[in-house]
Structures are given as structure tokens and as C-alpha cells.
Amino acid sequence: MVKRQPGTTPTLEEVAALAGVGRGTVSRVINNATGVKESTRRAVQRAIAELGYVPNLAARSLAGRRADAVALAITEKDWRKFGEPFFSEVVRAVGDALADTSVQLLLTLVRSDAERTRFVEYARGGRVDGVLLMSVHAEDPLPDMLADAGLPTVLLGRRSGDEQVTYVDADNAGGAREAVEHLLRGGRRAIGTVTGPLDMYVAQSRLRGYREALTRAGIAPRAAWEAEGDFTEESGRRATAELLERHPELDAVFAASDTMAAGALAALRAAGRRVPDDVAVIGFDDFQLAQHTEPLLTTVRQPLEEIGRAMVRLLLEEMEQPEVAWRHVILRTRLVVRGSA
Amino acid sequence: MVKRQPGTTPTLEEVAALAGVGRGTVSRVINNATGVKESTRRAVQRAIAELGYVPNLAARSLAGRRADAVALAITEKDWRKFGEPFFSEVVRAVGDALADTSVQLLLTLVRSDAERTRFVEYARGGRVDGVLLMSVHAEDPLPDMLADAGLPTVLLGRRSGDEQVTYVDADNAGGAREAVEHLLRGGRRAIGTVTGPLDMYVAQSRLRGYREALTRAGIAPRAAWEAEGDFTEESGRRATAELLERHPELDAVFAASDTMAAGALAALRAAGRRVPDDVAVIGFDDFQLAQHTEPLLTTVRQPLEEIGRAMVRLLLEEMEQPEVAWRHVILRTRLVVRGSA
């Protein structure tokens, strides 16, 4: 690695010389500052065009202490998950939220300790104005490392009930409760659930919502009606198959993710059950992939667009109000009824 | 957006003061330069630890004209493709290739003209040392914009036969030829193909390889045996179904991607054909997802790990030898025989 041909890139100074103005004036023009005579502005712009000038961002951030970039770090050792719709949809949502700003979105992978160290140095080094984190596991120290360094940081989802870092989350318990209440209204009573991995807070919350709904309806939750998955389709299939075998009397299943709901459907059909006449299925829609499941599937919709927007908004607030220790935003989910579950 | 609390972050100067040395010495220590007495080195490191010092990267790149970061830009309007294994595998491969360097990998999305402009300014602004591009469409001006700006740029795949930007590609024609030759050796004669989108060079190359194999075997290629897909599973299914309907005599199918091969398998089975007794299928393995297809499927393996390494290597060469206009590397594919196709 060696310096790119020096002198090749025109500097602000050269633009100023060509336009016959001072450097300050050129700076004002490229930053759209007010108080520049229209004629000089045009002269400067002509010079910029002639030289093909592009501002050096390193110099700009050094002088202006702003990077005009934010990182979206993906901290997932299991790289296969990167391909999942949930991830790409979140990336899209955040990208859309930043679409008409001048802030460059940088996705980074943080899979190992070495990568974590490198990323923290990168972020603390002032190359980004803030960091968005998704898919953070409960034991991950990265959020605290960043927050302690004074970097604006926003999590998607929380690591525990008393997360001490700014986050955006969906109302997981409420959404799950609503789903199960829908089943109850439809006359179902023996409702099982396929949970997410229970070391994740999101999975705990959805399970809690499921139990609350049953309790409120006067039905005592039964551990035997709960089977744990890991948010993959295969786990949904397996967990549902187990559930059915142990409890043929189940007349509905609440799956804590859309992917697992797809697996649940497959398992039910494989077992010769009709859906939903025989057994109804509701999933928690992580990623708006309704078209991949079935039209008869009623789901709880997690508003990823809004989550993306909220993350960006919180990040801006973090930057502007460093006196706030942290803030939390919970977004409402929505029950989407399709078919007659 | 507002400056992060100024003065909050210790500078190299403060470290030097605390350690009682000059700034140059501190710089040497943090850059692992040789020629520093062990005792002073330790003193400096103690000061660094005490202050929690982290180098300011903007200042470093300004002074040193190096960003220590490279961008991997994903120029794909159709964002769904981001979730495909090919993409995530390439990202992983490049990430692995950079794993034990101090170079930070930054993924960026370039979906619109606005994003393209923003990214070019970012890259030209000196925030990255080079750019890797994947999934570049034939008409995309981005590679030329970057290369013209003097930025080291490496494409994954080429846009045409005489690509004038550095790229890494697989031997698509050779791989396809090998696949078809394998079918011929197995006694198949009526071999159809499902091609990729023919406005992409990679699809043209694989089609060419297919035709060459037939020609060499004394079989005249027939347009009617060729059906166009778009690298998706669904298109593979549809194209294969068409092929079979028009030409029930086909005894083998070469699919120009693994995804389409999966679709081809489904179509064959739906049509009641047995695989491979009745009709054999070979796919071009973009993404090493063999486990998702079938054990009986023989594939052409595209070496993504090596492609990632080669891209990184070429990028480094671009940086070191700006006098080379461009360079091309074609990697060998490998026929992986599973089952009896």
C-alpha cells in the first residue's frame, strides 16, 4: 500500500487559486453556506468542475470533527444468518432511512474478537459518527465498549430487560399476546407455542406474551405446550412435530417467528393435520416475508421500516444530546389477519 | 449532529506528555516501528493504557494518505438478491481474506444514482484505499467512475469480454464445458441447458462452454435446447418445464447456476421424470450450497474462497503498482462429482 499519486487530486487551495478567491470562500461554497455572492459562487463552481475537485473527507473530519458516516455492525458469528431476510430487510430499512441524507452507511462484520477490536478502533477513531448494532447477543460486550467510548450507539433489540444502551425494539410481548388472543377469540383453547432460543430476550418476551394471553383467558400455561426452536425453519418443523406427538389435542400453534411458522406448517401437514381447520398457526412476522408463507397464515407484523427510521432518529438524537444516558423506543406491532386462523 | 465532546479524547500529544517523550516516539510505538528502546516503549504503552488513547484515524489518513479500509460495494437495485447465498458467501470470503490485516472492510449499498454519487464522493474522498465491486451490471458506470478517479478498483466478474478494469472471474466457459463433457462421458446425448440472463457476460460464457462441449462431441448445438432463466430457482423450474415439454427426448440438463439447478430438479420430478436415471442434472455451483440441492447432483464448483483472496490480492497490487492499467485473473473451476449423473 502506497500513497496514491500525490498531487493528482486537486485540493481546495488549487480551486481557490483558479477561481481567484480565498480558501474560506471555496469552503463556504462546497458546504452550501450562506453569504456568498452569487457571481463568486458560480466562479468557484466552475473551478471545481474544471479541476474535478472532490473534498478530502479525512481532512474534513479532522477539521470539522464529523465523519458523515454511520456504521451498521452485524455481530453474528453464525454467518449463514447474514443471508436471512430479517438481516437484509433491516439493512434495507436503515439504508432507506438514510437515503436522502449525506450520511454514508457502512455495513461491517464483527465475527471474531479480532474483528471486534479492529472495529472499535475504527469507530473510536472518528471514522463514523455513530454505530447501529443488530443481532446483539446477550453476552456481547461491543455495545458497552462503544457506549463507554462516548460513541452514539443504538441497538436493534435489547440484551435484557434493563438494557443500559439506547435501543429500538418491537413490543414483542404485546404482539405475541395479541396473536394468542386472536386464536382464543377464534375458539381455540389448546394452544401450543414454538419459542425462539430462550437465551435471547426477544424469545423470552414473546413467550411471556403467549403465557399472559392464556392466563388472562383463564387457561393455565403448560410447560408441555412449549417447545424451543432457534428461529430457523427446520427448528420450527421439529418443535412442532414434537408438540403434536406429545399433545395431539392441540388445536393451534403460535410460532415466535415467521420462519418457524413456515416450519410449523410443514410439520402439521406432514402429520396429516389440516390447517387451519384442524390446527391454526400464527407466526411472528420478523421480515415481512408473508408471501413465502401461506395466505391463510395470520401473523404479527413487526414494523421494520419504522424500526429503521427510529434507529436513525435515535442515533441523531444521541449525537445532539450527549447528556442523555440512554433512551428506549418500543414500536407497536400489528396483527395481520389473512384467512381464518 | 454536533461535535462529540471535544477534549474528551486524549491525543497523541497528551500521551507523549504523560510518558515524558516526544510525539514522534509515541507515533513509532503505536505503529510498531522498530528502533524504540524497550523501556521507553513500555512507558509509552503505559501512558496509552492510562489515558485510554485511541489514534484518530482521520488525522492518520490525512497525514499518511492511507485509510486502512476498503469498501465492498454491492450495486444491486434488486435488493432481495442481497439475501442470496452468493452474496453473503462472497462477503464472507472477502472478510476472511482481510481477517488478519488491519484493514477494515466496509460494505456499502449502491442502489440508486444518489447513492452512487454519495459513494463515489466517499471513496474519492480518501476514506478507503480501494473498492471491490460485485454484481456489476453491464451498463453500470460505477467501475469506470472509480477507476478514472485513480482509485484501486477490482470487479468480481466482468461486464464484457474486454473489460478494462481489473477483475477476478471464474473460468465460466471452461467450467460449463467440463460439466457437459461429464454428461457426454456418461452417455447422454440430448443435453439441454438453462442459461442465466443473456445480457450478463457470465451467462453468455457458460452458454458458450455448453455449446463448445457439444460441438466438440460432434453434436450440433440447437437453439431449441436452450432456455433462458435469471439465476433464480423459479426461473430454473419454468425454463426446465418448457424444455421438457418441447423436447421430451432430453436426457440431461445443464443449469447455469446451482439455484436454477434446484429449480430444474423440481420441474423434472413434477413432470414425473426420474433423476438421474431418466434425466441427469448438473448445476454451476455459485455458492457452495450443495447441501441445499441433492446428493446426486454433480456440480461445477466456483472457488469463492479463492475469489475473495484474489480480489484482495489484486487490490493490494493496484495500490502498489499504479502504473499497471488493469489486470485480470481467471480462476479454475472444479467438477465435483456426486452420485451418478
Place this chain on the structure above:
DNA sequence: TTGAAAGCGCTAACAG
């Protein structure tokens, strides 16, 4: 409305 000047924090030469 504009020019001049003072840094931003670091690297790299150059003296010692």
C-alpha cells in the same frame, strides 16, 4: 461578502 490565519491529530523527515 471575503481573505487570512489558526488549528484539527497525526506521520515522516531530519537532526541530533
Place this chain on the structure above:
DNA sequence: CTGTTAGCGCTTTCAA
């Protein structure tokens, strides 16, 4: 081996 110095290219006062 180590301190000093001169920038890197830009933003931002401060005068004019």
C-alpha cells in the same frame, strides 16, 4: 535511539 518540525486539506473564527 529520540525530539523537533513541517506539513496533510479542510473548517472556522476573526478581521477587513
